[in-house]
Amino acid sequence: MSAKVYSHAKHDDVANAVGKHILKIQDESLKSSSTFKIALSGGSLGKVLKQCLIDNSTIAPNVQWDKWEVYFSDERLVPLDHPDSNYGLFNEMVLSNLPASTTKPKVKTIDESLLTGKDGQVESSSLLKDQEIAKSYEASLPENAKFDLILLGCGPDGHTCSLFPEHKLLQERNEFISSINDSPKPPPRRITFTFPVLERATSIAFVAEGAGKAPILEEIFTNKSSKLPSKLVNDLDTGVEVLWFVDDSAIEGINVISSKY
Numbered sequence: 001m002s003a004k005v006y007s008h009a010k011h012d013d014v015a016n017a018v019g020k021h022i023l024k025i026q027d028e029s030l031k032s033s034s035t036f037k038i039a040l041s042g043g044s045l046g047k048v049l050k051q052c053l054i055d056n057s058t059i060a061p062n063v064q065w066d067k068w069e070v071y072f073s074d075e076r077l078v079p080l081d082h083p084d085s086n087y088g089l090f091n092e093m094v095l096s097n098l099p100a101s102t103t104k105p106k107v108k109t110i111d112e113s114l115l116t117g118k119d120g121q122v123e124s125s126s127l128l129k130d131q132e133i134a135k136s137y138e139a140s141l142p143e144n145a146k147f148d149l150i151l152l153g154c155g156p157d158g159h160t161c162s163l164f165p166e167h168k169l170l171q172e173r174n175e176f177i178s179s180i181n182d183s184p185k186p187p188p189r190r191i192t193f194t195f196p197v198l199e200r201a202t203s204i205a206f207v208a209e210g211a212g213k214a215p216i217l218e219e220i221f222t223n224k225s226s227k228l229p230s231k232l233v234n235d236l237d238t239g240v241e242v243l244w245f246v247d248d249s250a251i252e253g254i255n256v257i258s259s260k261y
């Protein structure tokens with residue numbers, strides 16, 4: 001299945017399109033299930049989510065928060081209130097801005113208690129500890145690790161989740177959640193979805209904006225033999241729908257067919 005690209009000139013229109021897609025998948029999922037299972041990434045996605053799910057007066061009232069189960073496609077192994085935490089970002093941008101009367105979604109975070117030693121201090125990197133955190137997160141995943149929607153970012157090196165170019169985790173087939181302690185992007189200790197989770201999803205949507213993304217998007221969309229992690233997601237042939245929500249500057253000069261959402 002080939003990836004579809006939706007491009008808009010303005011950031012507001014990109015955020016609006018992302019919001020419309022989230023609602024579409026939410027509504028479709030809730031026809032056959034009592035919960036909507038969504039996974040989020042960090043980075044600039046936090047701002048987009050605030051804009052579409054909180055500030056957008058057409059979309060916000062239609063979000064069925066009480067039926068959402070929120071996971072993170074990757075998470076940094078830091079306390080949940082640390083500035084590097086992807087949960088922390090979602091909490092700051094979205095959860096803390098929900099009206100008090102709203103039933104909060106179920107949010108699956110890393111087990112923070114596994115991060116700290118007996119003295120309550122965050123322990124320095126320990127492979128076994130990180131694997132334990134990954135195992136515990138894996139145990140909290142939906143049945144068969146099946147997500148309705150996974151929202152991803154694409155780093156300037158083509159990484160997505162915490163799956164980095166040429167890293168051995170790209171080949172991981174036995175774990176749904178793996179730990180990584182040599183992330184080239186700080187912080188080094190993280191956990192991440194692996195390809196088996198991405199393959200099982202109903203829909204995957206990348207959000208990538210700004211001229212800074214153009215060189216890597218050019219490689220992803222025009223170099224058929226590229227093995228960049230984001231390109232490998234585009235190449236998935238398991239029936240998962242892969243969409244890209246971009247602004248015009250991110251695909252300027254690139255030979256890729258795009259439309260408005």
Ligand SMILES: O=C(O)[C@H](O)[C@@H](O)[C@H](O)[C@H](O)COP(=O)(O)O
Nearest residue numbers: 041042043044153154155160161
């Ligand atoms: O935890 C992380 O490192 C992020 O989840 C990461 O995978 C992010 O999605 C990309 O780096 C794109 O980030 P931007 O959207 O900020 O460019």
